[in-house]
Amino acid sequence: MSSVLGVSVGAGTVRLARPQHGGPHGVVPPYSFELQSIAMPEQQAEESAAEAIAGTLAGSPEVAATTITFRTDQQAKAVRAAMARRQLTNYQLIPEAVAAVHFAHATSDMREVSTLAVYDLGSSGLTVSVINARTSDVHQCERISDISGDYLDSLIREQQIASGRIAHPADPAGLAALDGLCRAAKEQLSHSNAVALPSEQGLVLLTQENFEALMMLAIESSARMARDVIIRAQHPVQAVLVIGGGARIPLIARVLERTIGVPVIVPPEPETALARGAALLARPAQVQQAPAAAPIPLGDNDDITPAWLTAPTRGRRPLRALTNRSHSRRELNVAVLTVSSLVVLAAIGLGLGYGPEVLESGSSSDGSQAVPASTPPRPSSADPTTTPVTTTEAEHAAVVAPPANQRPTEKTTEAPPPQGPNTFTVVPGLPPVVLPTLPPVVLPGFPPPGQ
Structure with a gap:
C-alpha cells in the first residue's frame, strides 16, 4: 500500500509524519501518524531535512509523495537546492500557514x-x-x-x-x-x-x-x-x-x-501540527501527457504518401499543410500587388490631369453618340389670345416617327489603339492610360541631353 510523507523544517528540528493505516488485526484511529523528530543546528536545517527525506525514501519505497512546509521564500529556495543535490523530485512545497489550516480542518x-x-x-x-x-x-x-x-x-x-x-x-x-x-x-x-x-x-x-x-x-x-x-x-x-x-x-x-x-x-502534540498537515496534503505528482494529434486527411489522388507525412510531429506541421498554406499566401501576395499597382497608376493618371480625357475617350470609344433627353416644348411666342393649334394622332405619329429610310445605328466596337511605349492598360476592358512624355529638364551649368 502506498504512503505519503509530511515534513516541517523548523529552526532546530526537522519533523516527519507518515499517516498510519489500519492493519489486519485492528483499525488505527483516523489521522494517526508515525512521527519522527531530528534535532540539528539552525544553519543546516534544509540540508538535514533533505537528508532525512532521502533516508526515509530509501528505506520505504512505498512512499509515493512528499510535502514539505516552508516559512519564507528564501527557505523554500534552500530546500529546493538541497533536494536537487540529492536528485529528489517527487515532492511539493507549501506554506506553513496552509498546512496549519488544513490540519485544523481535519482535527477540529x-x-x-x-x-x-x-x-x-x-x-x-x-x-x-x-x-x-x-x-x-x-x-x-x-x-x-x-x-x-x-x-x-x-x-x-x-x-x-x-x-x-x-x-x-x-x-x-x-x-x-x-x-x-x-x-x-x-x-x-x-x-x-x-x-x-x-x-x-x-x-x-x-x-x-x-x-x-x-x-x-x-x-x-x-x-x-x-x-x-x-x-x-x-x-x-x-x-x-x-x-x-x-x-x-x-x-x-x-x-x-x-x-x-x-x-x-x-491540538495534541502541537509541535508536529505542520508536519501532519503537510502529510494530509501530500499527493503523488501527476504527469500529464499531450494528446496525440489526429491524422491528416489526404486527397483521393494521393496514391503514395510517405509515412512521416501523416505521423504527428512535435512543434512541426506536416509538409502538405505547409505547402497549401505557402501557395495560398503566394496567391494572396500577387493579388495585393496587382491591386496596389492599379491604384497607383490610376492615381498618377488622375493627378496629371488626364482623368477627364480618359473618361471621355472611354465613353466615345464605343462609336455611338449619346442621345440627349427630350426637353419639354418651349412656350409658343404667339399671342396667347389666339386659338392653339391641335394635331391629330396620325399627324403626331408622323412627326415623332423617324424617317423610313433611316436605319438605327448599330453599336460597333473599334479596335483599341496600338500600345505605345507610354500606354498602360489599368483595368482589362477599359481604355488604356497614356502617360505624357515630359520634356527633359535642363539644369544650369549642364549641357542639354543629347549633346
Missing part, C-alpha cells in the same frame, strides 16, 4: 470559522498569521524573535541560577545542557503542578505557580502582538489555533482567549 470543527488566526511559538520566534479558513489565503503574517521558546527557557535558567540551587555552567556545553533541562521541566509542567530534575550543577525545581509568574509578562506581550496583527489584517477572526512547542504551556491559551476574545484551539 471549523464549520463556523471563516477566518483563523495561527499562533505559532517555536524555538526561534513567534509567527502570527491571519488566514482565510476556506481558501487558505494569508491576509497578514508577522514574525518576531524577541519572544521564542529559547527565550522562555533562558528565563527559567536564569531564575534557577538566581535561586542559588544551580551553579552557573563554566562552558557552553554545560550551558546548553542546562537549557535542555529547563526545557524538559517546562514541558512537564503542562500536565503537572511541580517538577524536580537533577543535574550536574544542582536540582532544577519549578512549580506551576512560579513558572506562570515568570512567564506572564512575555506571554501577555505575545498576546498583544497577536491582537495587533489581527487588527492590521482588517479581518475579524473566529478562532485562534496555537501550534509549536510553546503551545504546550497552558497559560498561553488562557491569555490569548482573554486578550482576543475568541475560542483557542490547541
